[in-house]
Amino acid sequence: MNTQARATGAPDALLEGAYRKAIFRLIPFIFVCYLFNYLDRVNVGFAKLQMLDALNLSETVYGLGAGIFFIGYVLAGVPSNLALHKVGARRWIGTLMIAWGALSASLMFVKSAESFYLIRFLTGVTEAGFFPGMVLYFTHWFPSERRGRVMALFMSAIPISGVLGGPLSGWMLNHFQAGQGGLAAWQWLYLLQGLPTILLGFAVYFVLHDGVAAVKWLSADEKNAMQKALEDDERARRAGNTAVQSFASVLRNRNVWMLGGVYFSIQMGVYAINFWLPSIIKSLGFNDPAMIGWLSAIPYLVASFFMIAVGRSADRRRERRWHLAIPMLMGFGGLLIATVAADNPVLAMIGLTLATMGTLTGLPMFWPLPAAFLGSAAAAGGLALINSLGQIAGFLSPYLVGWIKDATGNTHVALYILSAVLLVGAITVLSIPAKTVNR
Structure with a gap:
């Protein structure tokens, strides 16, 4: 019998049916929202192919513009998540999506480095609350033992955004290259990929609910069973003395800062791939935007299947550390292969695929770790703090790669540095006591 079902006295079928309903009702819509969140965040990697000229x-200006997004993101992360905790996910997330969709589309009006920096910074401010808000939102629906697969389903939007976004962006750059409507192809790309986010933001007001008690599609028994499972999960963490219970204690807890460092190392690899994959593929000898788009989809497609498989394995085995450390080591090895084999397109693509599989899978495999010991009182601020620490990499990674590319003419040194950061992060993960996070 399911552990949560035993604790609540509810039959297995009742609780399992309630979770299936919740996943079916919530995850597909949130998945689409996150897909456009990520697409709006990283489509500058494709726009760059034409926008810079x-x-x-310069490449350095692009790297700084891509990265300055994360200064706004980091500054607004904790306040935004605390606001969500106060006013509710439905109203706050909907408002944020409308704002960042409008800002993302307005990148089409960029005329200078300064305007590029400003809009990217403001977009980072508005996007800051979405991801940590969703992580917090899931803690209001699913107990610890179920969050691995839920996070994997949710975050598979990242590789899927690459699978769909790569070919779509490449097609847009080719299709609109004649300058239809007085706009360049890169301007059409920003416009057409920003508008759907605005529409989704309005849809949030009607689709999302702020908790189990607020929905009409669960029976009273299902609501009671799910709520009891969440309460039992919270008590289990407190009984094990692993739950940090206040934001003040979050700031004093070394594990929070250590996990922020681990997340930083994962994101250093993730954003190197997200912002530079099209350029790295172009450097392998491919110049057609459509071909670059299709080739960039391959690593993301493979990563999407790998991410879901690892998420299910982690939940089934109740093991967290190795399910995070091994993907991080894959990212380390993949970046090394892509760099060493830069003159061999096939080997380089294999390396990029391994790196994408590893780094992107590291994202959902990371989040059950802090959720395992952050109590409900600390979750809103704690998750946002860890996320903000990790997102500092979003500024450093693209700027570092751009600066080194301008200085040396290639990205080799930058990729060596990023692979080393992933290796240190993986070693740090394995230093965490298993009993602390294996739930």
């Missing part, structure tokens, strides 16, 4: 911008 059109505006006479």
Whole structure:
């Protein structure tokens, strides 16, 4: 019998049916929202292929513009998540999505480095509350033992955004290259990928609910069973003395800062791939935007299947550390292969695929760790703090790669540095006591 079902006295079928309903009702819509969240965040990697020449911008300017998004993201992360905790996910997330969709589309009006920096910074401010808000939102629906697969389903939107976004962006750059409507192809890309986010933001007001008690599609028995499972999960963490219960204690807890460092190392690899994959593929000898788009989809497609499989394995085995450390080591090895085999397109693509599989899978495999010891009182601020620490990599990673590429003419040194950071992060994960996180 299911552990949660035993604790509540509810039959297995009742609780399992309630969770299936919750996943079916919530995850597909949240998945689509996150898909466009990530697409709006990283489509500058494709726009760059034409935008830099059109505006006479350097690789360093691009790297700084791509990364400055995360300064706004980090500054707004904790306040935004605390606001969500106060006003509710439905109203706060909907408002944020409308704002960042409008800002993302407005990148089409960029004329200078300064305007590029400003809009990217403001977009980071508005997007800051979405991801940690969703992690917090899931803690209001699913106990610890179920969050691995839920997070994997949710975060598979990242590789799927690459699978769909790569070919779509490449097609847009080719299709609109004649300058239809007085706009360049890269401007059409920003416009057409930003507008759906605005529409989804309005849809949030009607689709999301702020907790189990607020929905009409669960029976009273199902609501009671799910709520009891959440309460039992919270008590189990407190009984094990692993739950940090206040935001003040979060700031004093070394594990929170250590996990922030681990998340930083994962994101250093993730954003190197997200912002530079099209350029790295182009450097392998592929110049057609459509071909670059299709080739960039391959690593993301493989990563999407790998991410879900690892998430299910982690929940089934109740093991967290190795299910995170091994993907991080794959990211380390993949970046090394892609760098060493830069003159061999096939081997380089294999390396990029391994790196994408490892780093992207590291994202959902990371989040059950802090959720395992952050109590409900600390979760809103604690999750946002860890996320903000990790997102510092979003500024450093693209800027570092751009600066080194301008200085050396290639990305080799930067990729060596990023692979080393992933290795240190994986070693740190394995230093965490298993009993602390294996739930």
